[in-house]
Amino acid sequence: MDTQVQDILDQIDDTLRARLLTLRRWLHQHPELSFHEVETAIRISDELEHLGIPTSYEGEGHALIARIDGRDPTRQAIALRAEMDALPGDETTGAPYASVYPGRMHACGHGAHMAMLIGAASLLNENPPPGPVQLVFQPAEELGGGARIAIEDGALDDVAAIFAGHVTHEYETGKIMIRDGPVTAQSDRFTVRVRGKGGHGARPHEAVDAVVISGFLIAALQTLVSREINPLHPSVVTIGKVSAGSAANVIAEQAEMYGSIRTLNNEVRANIHKGLKRMIAATAELHSAEINIDIEEGYPPVINEPVTVSVAREAAADIVGESAVVAAEFPSMGSEDFSYYQEKVRGCFVRFGARHPDWEPIPLHSPAFDVDERVLGIGTRFFDRLARVGHAHMNRLSNGL
Numbered sequence: 277m278d279t280q281v282q283d284i285l286d287q288i289d290d291t292l293r294a295r296l297l298t299l300r301r302w303l304h305q306h307p308e309l310s311f312h313e314v315e316t317a318i319r320i321s322d323e324l325e326h327l328g329i330p331t332s333y334e335g336e337g338h339a340l341i342a343r344i345d346g347r348d349p350t351r352q353a354i355a356l357r358a359e360m361d362a363l364p365g366d367e368t369t370g371a372p373y374a375s376v377y378p379g380r381m382h383a384c385g386h387g388a389h390m391a392m393l394i395g396a397a398s399l400l401n402e403n404p405p406p407g408p409v410q411l412v413f414q415p416a417e418e419l420g421g422g423a424r425i426a427i428e429d430g431a432l433d434d435v436a437a438i439f440a441g442h443v444t445h446e447y448e449t450g451k452i453m454i455r456d457g458p459v460t461a462q463s464d465r466f467t468v469r470v471r472g473k474g475g476h477g478a479r480p481h482e483a484v485d486a487v488v489i490s491g492f493l494i495a496a497l498q499t500l501v502s503r504e505i506n507p508l509h510p511s512v513v514t515i516g517k518v519s520a521g522s523a524a525n526v527i528a529e530q531a532e533m534y535g536s537i538r539t540l541n542n543e544v545r546a547n548i549h550k551g552l553k554r555m556i557a558a559t560a561e562l563h564s565a566e567i568n569i570d571i572e573e574g575y576p577p578v579i580n581e582p583v584t585v586s587v588a589r590e591a592a593a594d595i596v597g598e599s600a601v602v603a604a605e606f607p608s609m610g611s612e613d614f615s616y617y618q619e620k621v622r623g624c625f626v627r628f629g630a631r632h633p634d635w636e637p638i639p640l641h642s643p644a645f646d647v648d649e650r651v652l653g654i655g656t657r658f659f660d661r662l663a664r665v666g667h668a669h670m671n672r673l674s675n676g677l
């Protein structure tokens with residue numbers, strides 16, 4: 277694997293390689309939190325300006341969008357997306373290029389993603405592809421669904437399909453994971469508030485017992501997944517925390533329950549939300565209580581579309597070889613806002629192995645997370661190839677969803 281990775285990197289010239297390393301290290305050293313990607317946007321703008329690629333940018337909290345025209349600018353574009361934001365937390369990598377800001381770090385590798393896109397932009401600019409390539413540097417992937425802002429800023433204008441990749445230690449450097457169908461789950465949280473009527477523990481007829489009502493509701497919710505959802509569609513409803521009451525001989529007036537919902541399919545998710553609300557309304561009616569629910573929606577699931585998957589697989593095999601293109605058996609239960617793009621156009625989200633063969637795997641978001649920097653070359657060459665393969669299959673990509 278390692279000699280093969282070296283072969284792939286050898287095809288990038290030394291000047292570009294040095295530039296990408298410097299860029300990635302600078303970005304890693306200067307992490308900025310969601311919606312505050314100011315220095316980051318300036319640095320990326322400078323890189324694009326250096327390449328002579330026109331950009332549009334509406335300022336802090338917005339996406340930085342750049343378009344490479346290619347040989348025929350009238351065609352629809354292939355979009356490539358990278359995230360700009362970092363995470364709260366103190367870095368423990370001890371790397372010479374570690375974060376210079378206390379309390380912030382690029383623990384999700386987004387600095388590497390941006391450098392890869394600049395690398396691909398450089399190759400695409402030098403040797404123009406058949407049609408346009410839209411480079412999307414989006415804000416706030418970690419918090420706030422910056423993809424939606426990027427779409428409002430024009431990220432998908434005249435775009436046939438969008439692609440993105442994410443580094444991971446799940447695979448060694450040189451491997452690319454491409455999965456058909458669901459890649460990440462939807463994760464929603466909810467809070468249920470039960471309001472009854474407090475009273476003396478010995479005089480239940482004068483009270484409405486929030487604890488008993490909560491018990492009924494928790495039991496009732498167990499049939500939501502087991503009896504109402506197709507067993508072939510994975511889903512979970514968990515009540516993870518309950519709080520109520522003050523003393524053994526006092527009937528509780530209020531109770532709160534906190535839960536989470538995991539789904540891989542939008543229809544199942546909508547049915548669970550509807551079912552929760554229905555059971556809550558019915559339980560309130562049944563026990564003369566007042567019950568409210570707040571559902572905090574997370575990102576929709578990332579679901580890779582088949583035509584874009586085949587394009588990504590072809591590009592990946594061209595770069596790393598067929599045997600280094602892998603498919604995870606199961607989707608991850610993490611979440612990603614790439615799904616917002618996929619609601620509008622075809623899209624495929626891949627993972628780049630970024631673990632050096634000598635390293636122990638470290639999970640994303642860990643304060644000790646870092647990438648094997650050779651992944652910058654893999655990502656650069658993959659995105660460059662992807663734009664070309666995408667244009668070769670434009671007739672299949674541009675047929676709409």
Ligand code: NI
Nearest residue numbers: 384385417442
């Ligand atoms: Ni990330």
